[in-house]
Amino acid sequence: MTNRKQQREKILDAAFEVFGSKGYYEAKMIDIAKLAGVSKGTLYLYFSSKESLYIAVNNRSFDEFLYHAKRRTDECQTFHEKLYSIAKHHLLFFYETKKYPDSFWQAPHQMPEMMGRLHQFFEDYHGLVAKLIEEQKIKNAFLHSKAFCSMLNGYRMDIVSNDDITEEDIMNYAEFIVNLYIEGCYFES
Amino acid sequence: MTNRKQQREKILDAAFEVFGSKGYYEAKMIDIAKLAGVSKGTLYLYFSSKESLYIAVNNRSFDEFLYHAKRRTDECQTFHEKLYSIAKHHLLFFYETKKYPDSFWQAPHQMPEMMGRLHQFFEDYHGLVAKLIEEQKIKNAFLHSKAFCSMLNGYRMDIVSNDDITEEDIMNYAEFIVNLYIEGCYFES
Amino acid sequence: MTNRKQQREKILDAAFEVFGSKGYYEAKMIDIAKLAGVSKGTLYLYFSSKESLYIAVNNRSFDEFLYHAKRRTDECQTFHEKLYSIAKHHLLFFYETKKYPDSFWQAPHQMPEMMGRLHQFFEDYHGLVAKLIEEQKIKNAFLHSKAFCSMLNGYRMDIVSNDDITEEDIMNYAEFIVNLYIEGCYFES
């Protein structure tokens, strides 16, 4: 029944919000239930434990993130454009989820399954970017990819904590990072 | 009494290990006490709460990190050397604390004081690096600084989870990132 | 409709197995439903609660047990034969239900109705045996009856937990107890 799917999504949405804004440990199952408009027991009809719900939430986000990242780069032509689309997508994700600063990209180290999944996500994401870089005949594409993505990550704290940042600022950031990556630190001189 | 100072340090050392390896929430006060060789009650003679102990641990690490970062760059002459010293120091810190993967650089968002202190640390650290960059007449030095430091952060997961990485690999990473930052992605071609 | 009767029996059979092997508290309604091949809701169409299902299961077992006990003694002639048929029947019941070691003969004291029913069962059973004893002009037949039946009960744990026991061993046990009861402890000398 499609209803079951909908219910599951409703719970995942609520869990995304609560986990995202409070972090795993401060998030309470009862809060997720209330936000989803269901009872505590219902949560356990769809997910076997708090941990597995957390993992499911993250998995969904990972998949979505990668799906859109890929789709958008595919629509671009030049190397610069492709990197720019990655950067925009990455930073906009932070921007759009700024209310949920604890949403993934980090995981309790005591949760092996989650850590594994997180690694895999980064592997996939970096692999995606590495492919673009390889096409430029650049060596060590994976190292490059990590460096590039990490620069993007570095702006998360700004985006999350600075209320004045606009979508336009995000675009400028993205442009800046792409240029810096391609041309090196003297590019604006 | 210097004894009091020593006791405090012993507790901070233990707390660093336990918080660092388990994360804030999985770390138990009793474990810290045991590792420090004192009783649970004693912890509260030196720190008013788990949270304040956590903050103290991080503060000490921040200060130490910044102190050494500054000292080492001061010993260097060229821009390249200075950046390299930052990179080495940063990555070696990850390398030397790989047993404590949860040690700071991230904080529970529900802990405002800690978040503030974390912001300040990054501000200070980025400021330090920004000064080096500014000396090169590069504009937006703070943005550059964030980008540079973020690239370094990006290798943390590798360093922490890959047991085969040697100190030599760390040096190569550092060299790589400095070159990438200065010359841009085509630097090896 | 006979179908309703059949369904009820199917549920009672399943409940006998589950209550018998797990005990009242560890038995779950969902397990009973699954084993009976019906839904959880259906259970409540036939029995108003877990407790009443439990009582129904026990009642059925009590009735069956007494019915056969009576039938078999009626077929015997001598006192010895009659006691032997009781003993065999009693021990064989333990033997045949050894997979369900929690099946009744004991009840949660917090379940007054069940306790009452259990008392009644013992009253009936002891009454049955007491009648045989009275025919021998033995005084205090009810006391005798309790003593005799209790000896049989005492072998339950052996029968349930010892996998090597055969049906032949059961017969020997029965014979032993009858002799002991009739002749006293020196009967084999």
Place this chain on the structure above:
Amino acid sequence: MTNRKQQREKILDAAFEVFGSKGYYEAKMIDIAKLAGVSKGTLYLYFSSKESLYIAVNNRSFDEFLYHAKRRTDECQTFHEKLYSIAKHHLLFFYETKKYPDSFWQAPHQMPEMMGRLHQFFEDYHGLVAKLIEEQKIKNAFLHSKAFCSMLNGYRMDIVSNDDITEEDIMNYAEFIVNLYIEGCYFES
């Protein structure tokens, strides 16, 4: 410190009462704590779980029961006297703990450690009685022992549920069972 021992005993006493009157599953840790005059948390300073508390309670009872059973038979001379002392002790135990009808002699089958301990208790108890019987050159002393003890068990329900029973009745019961065991069913004729 002796205080720790006292506290432990206080908790065991409370647990004996609560487990004994409600049974394992209906007994609540909070009730035990209240009766012991401590907090719920304190229970866990002395026993790691509800189950281990339950086992500890039973172990204490087993040990005490066996200790006194042995001591009393040792004081007797003749076979009849020894059996009588066993019977009195056994039935008086039921009489004195009639307020705690769920107190041991039975255990949740889902609790392997407890079941094992229960088996061992019976082994020990039957062994004790078997030794007395063996001294009479009676064969299969262990079988006899089980039969004898089981007869005693059989009066538990009467003792527990019949408020009119006096200590004198208990003595008569004991005498009756010993005679029945030694002389067989026709002993009063």
Place this chain on the structure above:
DNA sequence: TATGAATGAGTGTTCATTCAT
């Protein structure tokens, strides 16, 4: 009649913190 999704009261257990010694 039959289903099974939904409920929510109930409980064992943990652990930061306190305080009498």
Place this chain on the structure above:
DNA sequence: CATGAATGAACACTCATTCAT
């Protein structure tokens, strides 16, 4: 100063029961 026994609030999870379909 130092201890560690005691506290009790807090929370994940279970499961008998209900009821809309």
